Amino acid sequence: MTLTTSAWHSLPPPALDQQIRTRALEHQAMLTKPPGALGRLEQLAVQFATWQGCLKPKCDEVAIAIFAGDHGIANEGVSAFPQAVTVEMIRNFVNGGAAINVLAKQANANLWIVNVGTVSPLGFEGENLIDATIASGTQNFLVQPAMSESECLSALDAGRRMIQDIVPPGTALFVGGEMGIANTTSASAIASLILDVSPAQLTGAGTGLAEQGIAHKCKIIEQAIQRIKISSQKSDLNTFEILRQVGGFEIAALCGAYIAAAQAGIPSAVDGFIATVAALVAVELNPAVRDWLIFSHQSEEKGHQIVLAHLGVDPLLNLKMRLGEGSGAALAISVIRSALALHAEMATFEEAAVSNQK
Ligand SMILES: O=C(O)c1ccc[n+]([C@@H]2O[C@H](COP(=O)([O-])O)[C@@H](O)[C@H]2O)c1
Ligand SMILES: Cc1cc2nc[nH]c2cc1C
Numbered sequence: 001m002t003l004t005t006s007a008w009h010s011l012p013p014p015a016l017d018q019q020i021r022t023r024a025l026e027h028q029a030m031l032t033k034p035p036g037a038l039g040r041l042e043q044l045a046v047q048f049a050t051w052q053g054c055l056k057p058k059c060d061e062v063a064i065a066i067f068a069g070d071h072g073i074a075n076e077g078v079s080a081f082p083q084a085v086t087v088e089m090i091r092n093f094v095n096g097g098a099a100i101n102v103l104a105k106q107a108n109a110n111l112w113i114v115n116v117g118t119v120s121p122l123g124f125e126g127e128n129l130i131d132a133t134i135a136s137g138t139q140n141f142l143v144q145p146a147m148s149e150s151e152c153l154s155a156l157d158a159g160r161r162m163i164q165d166i167v168p169p170g171t172a173l174f175v176g177g178e179m180g181i182a183n184t185t186s187a188s189a190i191a192s193l194i195l196d197v198s199p200a201q202l203t204g205a206g207t208g209l210a211e212q213g214i215a216h217k218c219k220i221i222e223q224a225i226q227r228i229k230i231s232s233q234k235s236d237l238n239t240f241e242i243l244r245q246v247g248g249f250e251i252a253a254l255c256g257a258y259i260a261a262a263q264a265g266i267p268s269a270v271d272g273f274i275a276t277v278a279a280l281v282a283v284e285l286n287p288a289v290r291d292w293l294i295f296s297h298q299s300e301e302k303g304h305q306i307v308l309a310h311l312g313v314d315p316l317l318n319l320k321m322r323l324g325e326g327s328g329a330a331l332a333i334s335v336i337r338s339a340l341a342l343h344a345e346m347a348t349f350e351e352a353a354v355s356n357q358k
Contacts, residue, residue, distance in 0.1 A: 009156060012288050013262035017053040024049035030348040035357075040316060044294070044336055045343030051267050051292070052172070056344040059336050062109035063167040065257060066093060066100060066177040066325055067159070067250035069116040070137030072146065073224075074182035078217040080208040083137075083181045087118045089325075090179070094126030099323055100177060103330035109175065112166060116158055116249035130166065132158040134249050141189070141246045142224045152244040152252055159256025163264055173336065174261040174268040177326020178250045178275060181207070184301060187277040189221045189246035191307050194239065194280060199225065204273075204302030205322075239284040247281075254278035259285065262292035269329035269336075272299030272322065276307050283311065294336070297321060297328030 024046045029035055036042065048057035068090050074083040092098045093113045096105075104111040114130045115122060119137045122129075134154045138146035147155065159176075167174060180186075184206035192199045199221040203214055228237070228245050237245075243252055255278040261268045262282075270279045270293050283290045295308060295315040300322040308315060316335060321328050349356040 008160060009256065009259045009285050011263055012286070013292055014265045016050050016291060018050075020053050020055060021046060021050040023055055024343070027055060028343065030350070031346040032349055032352050032354045033346070038342060041335070041339035041342060044339035047267070047294070048172075048336070048340055049343075051265065057172070057340055059172040059333070059340055061168065061171045062107060062173045062175060062333055063171045064100065064104050064109050064111045064175040064177065064326055064330060065114055065162050065167075066111070066179055067114045067116055067253040067257070068118070068179040069249035070118045071180055071182040071186055071248050072138045072140035073142060073185050073220070075140050076142055076220045078185040078220055079182045079206055080213065081181055083119060086179060086181045087120055087122060090115060090118070090122060090129070091124060093179070093325075094124065094129050098325060099327045100325045100330060103327060107330060107333040109330070109333065112162070114158065114162055114253065116155060116253050130162070132161070132253070134158065138248055141186070142220055142227070145245045146186070146247055147244045147249070147252075149244060151249070152240065152247065155249040155252035156256035158249070159253040159258070160260040162253070162257050163260035163266070167261070167266070171266050173333065174257065174266050175326050175329045175333065176254045176257050176268055176275060176278070177271055177324065177329065178254055178278070179325050180248055180250045183248050183251065183274050185217055185221060186246055186248045186251060187274040188303055189224055190242055190251070190277050190281065191303055192221065192225060193228070193237065193242045193246065194284060195306065195310050197306055202303030202306060206301070239281055243281055251278045251281070255281045255285070258282040258293065259289050262286075262289040267292045267294060269294045269296045269332050271296060271326050271329040272324055273301035273304040273307070274324055275326070275329070276304060276311070280307055280311060294332065296332035299328065
């Protein structure tokens with residue numbers, strides 16, 4: 001099965017409303033502040049006005065989905081934590097005890113957990129738990145492709161279904177997150193192959209590896225890339241094939257969700273390193289999706305800055321976080337809401353009888 005251009009993921013997002021954009025920029029210029037003094041908050045307000053085709057946009061309805069899955073590459077000792085943590089954290093998400101639960105509650109956002117495939121069965125259910133199991137984790141990509149072609153397409157589709165079937169119409173922002181032990185190894189390998197940057201420049205501590213552990217993880221990625229380069233023709237190593245070879249179910253699902261959200265006219269807040277790599281794959285598959293993404297924070301994970309730089313984006317926050325599960329993106333919700341409130345509620349120079357520029 002080959003990925004054709006008629007596939008859903010290459011359909012374009014809606015055109016941006018340039019007239020509203022111009023009016024929103026003009027409105028910003030009238031507010032009682034030196035032009036540009038609210039920095040990125042001004043750009044956020046103009047972006048939301050453009051996305052919503054509305055001069056005074058709102059960000060009340062926010063949907064958060066955490067995609068979780070296991071990775072065969074975990075068998076190579078590339079994480080500081082055991083693979084069992086993926087299922088254990090899914091249970092924690094369902095029970096409301098994880099960081100993302102606290103942040104979702106604070107932001108009054110709906111939260112879903114999407115299980116895309118773990119090694120051990122979950123053995124529990126939850127009101128906000130969606131079963132989108134593709135297989136019991138990916139294969140170990142040191143020795144074989146992580147996914148079959150149909151598994152990779154199904155994983156992308158799990159993200160599309162989340163947006164089209166679950167996220168309510170009228171949602172102003174989609175926050176995507178991921179959870180999967182060893183997924184920084186997968187994300188580093190994807191980024192290395194797409195960007196043609198050496199694994200050494202991208203491989204970091206993940207959940208907390210020490211120097212020796214990082215060196216071992218880097219070697220595993222180098223060996224896997226060697227295997228793939230020997231077994232594939234250079235021309236066959238397109239974005240989809242890279243995702244299939246070294247990706248994860250949750251990374252592919254997140255990528256599918258970003259594409260489908262953009263197609264539905266919903267912007268997405270992108271989280272840390274793994275989420276940014278999922279966004280990179282989305283942009284490679286469908287370049288116009290880039291205009292529908294907000295890069296929320298700079299993660300501590302080593303490779304993040306390189307991927308952000310390639311995308312030409314500057315994230316909103318730098319809180320020295322490296323948690324994942326959508327946590328940095330969820331923190332951006334309050335910044336966005338402040339930006340929109342300022343845009344809608346500040347007085348203009350005329351209304352407040354404040355002298356404008358000389
Ligand atoms: O978002 C990030 O930048 C980030 C950086 C490091 C680790 N993580 C999280 O930690 C897990 C992957 O780390 P590791 O060491 O098991 O590859 C996975 O569940 C991610 O959500 C996330
Ligand atoms: C405890 C824990 C929580 C996480 N959340 C996202 N990735 C994680 C990895 C670990 C190990």
